[in-house]
Amino acid sequence: MRIKVRGKRRLQGVVEISGAKNSAVAIIPAAVLADEPVTIRNIPDIQDVRTLIGLLQEIGYSTTYQDNVLHLKQVTKIDSEIKSDDVKKLRGSYYFMGAFLGKLRRIKMRQSGGCDLGRRPINFHLDGFKKMGAKIEDEGEQISINAPKLTGSKIDLEFPSVGATINIMLAAVKAKGTTIINNAAIEPEIIDVGNFLISMGAAIEGLGSPTIKIVGVKYFHGTDFRVSPDRIEAGTYLILGALSKGKGLTVRNIEADKMTSLLNLLRAIGCRIDLKENEIFIKTESQLQNFHIVTKPYPGFPTDLGQLITVLMLIVEGESSLKETIFSNRFSHVYELKKMGADIRVEEDTIYVKGPSKLNGATLVAHDLRCAAALILASTLNRGLTIVENIEVLLRGYENPIQKLQKLGLNIQVEEKKEDISLHI
Numbered sequence: 001m002r003i004k005v006r007g008k009r010r011l012q013g014v015v016e017i018s019g020a021k022n023s024a025v026a027i028i029p030a031a032v033l034a035d036e037p038v039t040i041r042n043i044p045d046i047q048d049v050r051t052l053i054g055l056l057q058e059i060g061y062s063t064t065y066q067d068n069v070l071h072l073k074q075v076t077k078i079d080s081e082i083k084s085d086d087v088k089k090l091r092g093s094y095y096f097m098g099a100f101l102g103k104l105r106r107i108k109m110r111q112s113g114g115c116d117l118g119r120r121p122i123n124f125h126l127d128g129f130k131k132m133g134a135k136i137e138d139e140g141e142q143i144s145i146n147a148p149k150l151t152g153s154k155i156d157l158e159f160p161s162v163g164a165t166i167n168i169m170l171a172a173v174k175a176k177g178t179t180i181i182n183n184a185a186i187e188p189e190i191i192d193v194g195n196f197l198i199s200m201g202a203a204i205e206g207l208g209s210p211t212i213k214i215v216g217v218k219y220f221h222g223t224d225f226r227v228s229p230d231r232i233e234a235g236t237y238l239i240l241g242a243l244s245k246g247k248g249l250t251v252r253n254i255e256a257d258k259m260t261s262l263l264n265l266l267r268a269i270g271c272r273i274d275l276k277e278n279e280i281f282i283k284t285e286s287q288l289q290n291f292h293i294v295t296k297p298y299p300g301f302p303t304d305l306g307q308l309i310t311v312l313m314l315i316v317e318g319e320s321s322l323k324e325t326i327f328s329n330r331f332s333h334v335y336e337l338k339k340m341g342a343d344i345r346v347e348e349d350t351i352y353v354k355g356p357s358k359l360n361g362a363t364l365v366a367h368d369l370r371c372a373a374a375l376i377l378a379s380t381l382n383r384g385l386t387i388v389e390n391i392e393v394l395l396r397g398y399e400n401p402i403q404k405l406q407k408l409g410l411n412i413q414v415e416e417k418k419e420d421i422s423l424h425i
């Protein structure tokens, strides 16, 4: 699938932000810990969510998913092996490891997939499970984890990994005894997942701090839980607002206190930012300044917005840079932006951009989720035609992006290839 964009910078209007992808992809697997039916609201309608719902159905759940509300009920005995290859389609499927350990004390599944951002080992997750008594057989493609006596432990993370913090938390909430996670990640999505678990009866203290204490419990009741808004989707549209020369963009249904690093940067380089209760208005009224930024764990500048912010560097005067410190290779968009004529290069872990760049039309390839979003942002800067191939990767993590962008005034269309169309017949 590909999209065609006729670029235009006069974009304006209101965009509604959906539920957080990185909360939802953990909360859905976490729901298997419930001993009663659960309802989860504000689940974004994205491909990763659809894949996880399919996996739940295969595991033994009846599901209904409509208007962003997901109802889940276990209807058959759950087998400890997830046979489907679909776990390879996304990263979040690895949360079945922690959740199954908590519920069944064992799991066998294929390794999860996700965006290619360089090396993405899961040694911190597995070391945590081992400390809780698990035996692991890692056969490359397949992984089996068994912990008949899953027991709370003190786990010191080498790095505040989002995935490891959540996965260990999922195993610990139903383990015997107390688990302490030191150097835990403090991303808002951890708090979201933790609150979901607490709403079912989990005993967790310290969410949002580097030390999380979990006392295992035996039974989880049902819940009706609402996922928080997606701060990365909101950031994507705020950067679009900064690029735009329209009357301003309102990004609605957000939690601004979770976006401080981005908002501070946008203000510092010259954007007008007005905050209201659950919305942010952004407008670029004057020439923006060049800037240098480093990605960091929360509350630092998020790696997930790194590729996107480099597009903003294309319109400012002088050299700007982004140092990526979380993933070893999150630069897939650089080569694509070069095809458009951007003056952009990578040296070691840093992207350098010289602006302003006059971009030309080109046919680009989206290599990963945030790369796709960055290329669409860049396409607005070129008045000609930009084609972005492999746009499926965008739909893995953004809800209704095409409709939302069209509503802001962008001429963007999806074009299915002949092979794609024949699949639907």
Ligand code: EPU
Residues within 6 Å of the ligand: 021, 022, 025, 091, 092, 115, 119, 120, 121, 122, 123, 124, 125, 126, 159, 160, 161, 162, 163, 164, 185, 187, 303, 304, 326, 327, 328, 369, 370, 397
């Ligand atoms: N790491 C290890 N060993 C581990 C775990 C992580 O070496 O066991 C390393 C990673 O290789 C990486 C760093 O630690 O260099 C950070 O990884 P982390 O575990 O924090 O990231 P993740 O759980 O794989 C989640 C999000 C990412 C987001 C990062 C950082 C999900 C499904 N994914 O990934 O989201 O970039 O946290 O905030 O929640 C995205 O949305 O585009 C995306 C990639």
